[in-house]
Amino acid sequence: MAKAVLVSNDNNLIDEVKNIISSANYELETAKTLEDAEIYTASDETDIVIFDALIPDIMSLLRTLKLQMQSKDIRSVIILPGKNINYDCLKYTNNYIQRPINGNLMLATLNSAMQFRETFKGLSKNNNDLAKSLYQLNVLYSTSTQLAGSLDKKNLIEIMTDGLDRSLSLSLCYALVLNEVNDIQLIIKSLFPISVKLENAIKLRALLNYKNLFSINPKMEDIRVIKSSKDQYGEYDLNVFGFDNLFAPINIKNKFYGIIEVFRDSDFMPDDTKCFSTLVKQVSLPLESAILYEEIKDTNMKLERLERLKSEFISIVSHELKTPLTSINSSVDIILKGMTGEISEATEKFLNLAKSNVKRLSAIIYDLLDLSKIEAGKMEFRFERTNINLPVELVKNTLDNLAKEQNITINLNLAENLDLVYIDTQRMEQVLTNLVSNAVKFTRENGTIEITSSRISADEIKNNPFFDSLPEKMSKEYVKIAVKDNGIGIAPENQYKVFEQFKQIENSLSRKVGGSGLGLPIAKRLMEAHKGFIWLESELDKGSTFYLAIPLMSESEIFELSLEQDIQKAKTEHVNISLIGLRENILDGESLIDRICDEHVIRKTSCFHEYMKEEDGKRYYYLYSVDMDSFVFDFEIRKLATYINEMRQEYPEYDIVYSAALCPQDGETADVLIPKLNNFKGDRDEENINS
Amino acid sequence: MKKILIVDDETDILEILKFVLEAQGYECITATDGEMGLSLAREINPDLIILDVMMPKINGYKISRLLKYDNKYKDIPILMITARSQEEDKIIGEETGADEYITKPFQVDYVVEKVKSYLG
Numbered sequence: 020m021a022k023a024v025l026v027s028n029d030n031n032l033i034d035e036v037k038n039i040i041s042s043a044n045y046e047l048e049t050a051k052t053l054e055d056a057e058i059y060t061a062s063d064e065t066d067i068v069i070f071d072a073l074i075p076d077i078m079s080l081l082r083t084l085k086l087q088m089q090s091k092d093i094r095s096v097i098i099l100p101g102k103n104i105n106y107d108c109l110k111y112t113n114n115y116i117q118r119p120i121n122g123n124l125m126l127a128t129l130n131s132a133m134q135f136r137e138t139f140k141g142l143s144k145n146n147n148d149l150a151k152s153l154y155q156l157n158v159l160y161s162t163s164t165q166l167a168g169s170l171d172k173k174n175l176i177e178i179m180t181d182g183l184d185r186s187l188s189l190s191l192c193y194a195l196v197l198n199e200v201n202d203i204q205l206i207i208k209s210l211f212p213i214s215v216k217l218e219n220a221i222k223l224r225a226l227l228n229y230k231n232l233f234s235i236n237p238k239m240e241d242i243r244v245i246k247s248s249k250d251q252y253g254e255y256d257l258n259v260f261g262f263d264n265l266f267a268p269i270n271i272k273n274k275f276y277g278i279i280e281v282f283r284d285s286d287f288m289p290d291d292t293k294c295f296s297t298l299v300k301q302v303s304l305p306l307e308s309a310i311l312y313e314e315i316k317d318t319n320m321k322l323e324r325l326e327r328l329k330s331e332f333i334s335i336v337s338h339e340l341k342t343p344l345t346s347i348n349s350s351v352d353i354i355l356k357g358m359t360g361e362i363s364e365a366t367e368k369f370l371n372l373a374k375s376n377v378k379r380l381s382a383i384i385y386d387l388l389d390l391s392k393i394e395a396g397k398m399e400f401r402f403e404r405t406n407i408n409l410p411v412e413l414v415k416n417t418l419d420n421l422a423k424e425q426n427i428t429i430n431l432n433l434a435e436n437l438d439l440v441y442i443d444t445q446r447m448e449q450v451l452t453n454l455v456s457n458a459v460k461f462t463r464e465n466g467t468i469e470i471t472s473s474r475i476s477a478d479e480i481k482n483n484p485f486f487d488s489l490p491e492k493m494s495k496e497y498v499k500i501a502v503k504d505n506g507i508g509i510a511p512e513n514q515y516k517v518f519e520q521f522k523q524i525e526n527s528l529s530r531k532v533g534g535s536g537l538g539l540p541i542a543k544r545l546m547e548a549h550k551g552f553i554w555l556e557s558e559l560d561k562g563s564t565f566y567l568a569i570p571l572m573s574e575s576e577i578f579e580l581s582l583e584q585d586i587q588k589a590k591t592e593h594v595n596i597s598l599i600g601l602r603e604n605i606l607d608g609e610s611l612i613d614r615i616c617d618e619h620v621i622r623k624t625s626c627f628h629e630y631m632k633e634e635d636g637k638r639y640y641y642l643y644s645v646d647m648d649s650f651v652f653d654f655e656i657r658k659l660a661t662y663i664n665e666m667r668q669e670y671p672e673y674d675i676v677y678s679a680a681l682c683p684q685d686g687e688t689a690d691v692l693i694p695k696l697n698n699f700k701g702d703r704d705e706e707n708i709n710s
Numbered sequence: 711m712k713k714i715l716i717v718d719d720e721t722d723i724l725e726i727l728k729f730v731l732e733a734q735g736y737e738c739i740t741a742t743d744g745e746m747g748l749s750l751a752r753e754i755n756p757d758l759i760i761l762d763v764m765m766p767k768i769n770g771y772k773i774s775r776l777l778k779y780d781n782k783y784k785d786i787p788i789l790m791i792t793a794r795s796q797e798e799d800k801i802i803g804e805e806t807g808a809d810e811y812i813t814k815p816f817q818v819d820y821v822v823e824k825v826k827s828y829l830g
Contacts, residue, residue: 341793341814346722349818353726358733381815 021133024048024059026080027071032098036069039122045129053080060087067132070097072108081111092139094132148290155294158186162298166305170312172196173204176269177245179302180208180279186294189281191259195225195242196269196277203241209248209259217256218244224260228278232268263287267299271307326394333391337384344384348377386537390520393544400443400548402581407440407447407498407569408433411470414451418459426464429455432471437498440569441577446545447569450553453538454502454565461506461563469503480568485514485554494550494570505562514555518543550580711737712829713754717747717773718762718791727760730818731825744768751777756786758828760821761808763792771806778807787828791816 021044025036028051040047050056053076059065068088070077081095088095095112101119109115113135114128162182169175180192191209205225207213213221222239262282269277279299287295351374353359355367362370392398415429422429458468477493480486509517520540539553546553550570557563572580714736718724721742728738739754741747745767751759759777763770770790777783790808810824 338793342720342723345815346720346726348815349723349726349730352818353729358730377815 020044020046021066021129022046022048022064023067023069023129024050024056024065025069025071026050026056027069027074027098029071029073032071035120036098036125039120039125040129042122043126043129053083056080056084057087060084060091060093063091065091065093066136067094067096067129069129070095070108070112072097072099077108078111081108085111092136092143094136096128096132152290155186155290158182159294159297159301162186163301166302169305170309172306172309172313173245175302175305175309176204176206176277179298180206182298183279183281183295184208186298187281187283187287187291190262190284191221191282192279193221193225194269194277194279195229197229203243204245205242206245207247209246211256212248213246214256217259218246220257220260225278225280228266228280232275232278265292265295267296269299269302269306271303271310276306330391330395333387334395337388337391340380340384344377344381348374348381351377383537386541389541390537390544393541393548398548400446402441402443404439404441405444407437407442407500408472410442410444410448410451411472411500414448414455415470418452418455421456422459422468425459425462425466427459427462428467430467430469432469434471434473437472437474438496438571440498441572441580442549442569447549450542450545450567451500451502453542454567457538457565458502458504458506458563462504463506466505469501471501471503473499473501474571475499475568480552483554485556486552490550494572494576496571497551497568498571500567500569501564502566503562503564508559508561508563509555509557510559511557514557517555518553550576711735712758713737713739713756714758714760714825714829715739715741715747715751715754715756716760717741717744717750717765717770718760719743719765720762723762723791726818727821730822734822734826736825736829744770744773748773748776751783751786755783758787758789758825760789760791760825763790763794770808774806774808789821789824789828 023040023045025033025047027033027036027049033049037047048059050059056068060068068084070081074080087093094114096114096116097108097112098120099108099115099117101117114132116125116128159182162178162185165178165182166175169178176194176196180194183189184192189208189210192207194204194206196204196206205222207218207221222242222244226239226242259282262284263286264280264282265287266278266280268275269279281295351370354362355370355374389398411433412431415431419429455468455470462468475497477495477497479499480493480497481489517539520537543553546567546569550572552568553566555563555565570576714731716724716727716731716738717740718727719742724740724742728740731738739750739756741750744765747759747761747765748768750756751773761770761773770792774788774790777786777788784807787810788808789810789812790806791812791814793814809828812821812824
């Protein structure tokens with residue numbers, strides 16, 4: 020039955036209306052004042068309000084009630100006097116009737132108002148449903164975004180339960196997941212504080228549900244409970260199980276992973292069920308990734324540990340080998356020198372054999388140590404600018420005697436006026452010694468070895484079929500050293516192998532001359548450390564030529580090389596390194612660097628490396644600091660990037676192209692912050708800013 | 711006769727060095743650990759000391775530092791024997807004040823030559 024309220028203080032009118040309405044299906048109430056009327060308009064029960072236009076202050080009454088009626092979708096009808104009509108009233112009402120009242124017309128008006136009201140009610144319900152769906156969709160969206168951003172299993176489950184709680188207004192939600200054996204997590208979210216009794220009940224229910232779905236038998240005491248409650252209401256407890264509930268297994272790739280159950284004090288609608296299952300399904304994929312990620316991380320850690328162990332093992336063993344080797348060598352020497360008495364010719368022969376093998380063994384140990392040092396990034400280099408011909412001549416002179424023993428001639432053909440190269444002279448001598456002594460070993464008697472040096476462009480390396488892949492960044496020009504012999508040569512299928520570890524080619528001659536088989540792999544690594552290249556050309560029985568290319572580096576390339584080495588050092592020795600790259604307009608007075616330093620952010624110390632270049636009216640400024648003993652920065656190193664970003668905004672005239680800080684102790688950020696050297700000098704588009 | 715103190719925990723090496731140096735007419739006193747080496751050095755005030763770096767109790771660096779910073783012993787030449795490469799030990803060595811570094815595996819001739827250069 021529809022409910023109408025008549026607002027009037029005219030008893031005659033009230034009776035008249037009562038009479039008309041009594042025949043129809045309406046319940047009529049009356050209100051004589053604004054206060055009375057307000058009670059009715061605030062009620063959900065009221066469908067129609069009928070106003071008497073002659074009630075005092077009708078306009079203010081209508082104005083006061085208008086909003087409330089609108090919000091409740093209450094329809095309004097005004098009864099107008101026959102004459103002197105105040106049409107203003109009509110602005111605030113939906114329908115009108117004129118006096119004298121025609122009963123049928125009045126009922127028709129009321130009925131049409133009722134129809135309106137019904138339609139409106141339906142519409143606004145749809146509206147509410149739409150709003151709810153929209154909200155659920157929003158939650159779904161934000162939840163799936165969050166899910167995609169996490170690779171932590173526990174976190175993923177929490178994001179899911181949180182999303183469910185937000186979209187479905189849950190009273191209680193629990194998820195039971197079995198991570199690994201003995202790690203069973205029960206995540207409970209509730210509106211109300213969880214009593215011990217309820218917690219145990221949830222545990223039991225979760226376990227029973229779990230066991231129904233899965234054959235594993237977890238025990239109550241193994242369950243780790245993670246609780247969170249909004250602490251708003253205290254009235255629910257065990258009766259929460261009587262609420263409407265939804266239940267679902269959590270699957271990863273069709274494999275059972277856990278269960279989730281939610282409760283709500285009002286019933287779940289079909290939309291809610293859909294939302295629930297969507298969310299639960301959505302967590303499956305990120306969970307799978309999370310598990311994969313964990314596995315990969317685990318494997319990587321194991322591999323890294325193995326690699327480290329290998330290097331450490333080689334290093335320790337090599338050191339340990341040196342002492343017994345010394346004893347053997349010295350003892351043999353003592354006997355050979357006749358210090359223990361005369362020795363026979365045969366004794367001398369075999370002792371010499373022992374001695375030469377001890378020598379070979381020590382060479383292998385040195386090679387192994389070098390290799391383990393390079394691999395562990397612990398090889399120390401002392402780079403300097405020098406003329407490449409100097410180490411070449413030195414190596415030639417050292418090996419001349421060895422060559423002469425076999426009647427081999429070493430010829431030098433060195434280019435004059437070569438620009439200086441940036442090398443570790445001692446290590447370059449090691450590489451050259453290796454190449455030249457190899458040439459001596461593999462050249463037949465009366466052979467010749469030719470060593471030449473020349474200047475080449477990068478294209479010659481780029482076009483060399485020997486290299487499958489080349490680094491992105493190369494210098495423009497190189498110094499090429501060629502060591503050419505007319506020895507036995509290397510078969511095409513073996514030409515790559517000679518630079519691989521422990522891959523001495525099966526060859527009677529190579530067996531005869533011995534060696535660790537590590538000389539060329541080490542040479543290759545050493546050349547890589549110099550940003551250089553090593554390759555060969557060879558023909559069986561005709562001879563081999565080994566080539567070295569050493570970059571002719573510009574100032575900035577040298578800066579970058581030393582930076583890269585320092586970063587490597589910082590990583591292995593666990594020290595801090597920080598770096599700023601600036602491109603600033605040339606302004607009068609202080610530079611931005613000075614300003615940063617002045618503001619006590621950075622103390623300029625001796626471990627500050629800087630490089631400055633002027634080009635096209637702009638000054639390119641790079642500096643970095645490697646801190647071996649203490650913090651160079653007065654503030655947390657990671658704030659550097661933030662600070663630089665602030666500077667960017669504050670001083671737009673400076674163009675800051677790069678900023679990064681690396682703190683290897685802090686495992687979580689180290690990898691993220693390792694600057695990409697390729698971008699270091701790059702344009703703004705390519706910059707890699709860490710903020 | 712010039713006195714040489716040899717300190718090394720490797721008795722084989724001790725034996726060899728003793729044999730070779732005695733053959734050159736030096737008197738050799740040996741110690742098998744750092745503690746013993748240090749007290750012998752102070753007691754007999756040798757003309758030269760050959761020190762192994764890696765030793766139990768007191769290592770070679772420490773002995774060298776203790777002697778070189780003591781006016782009474784600072785003029786005794788010290789030859790250090792190390793299994794590590796020279797460059798690695800150089801930094802620490804500069805502080806310890808050792809006069810010479812000999813890396814393992816060494817040649818006995820080289821040691822004799824070095825000793826002779828200090829003692830004649």
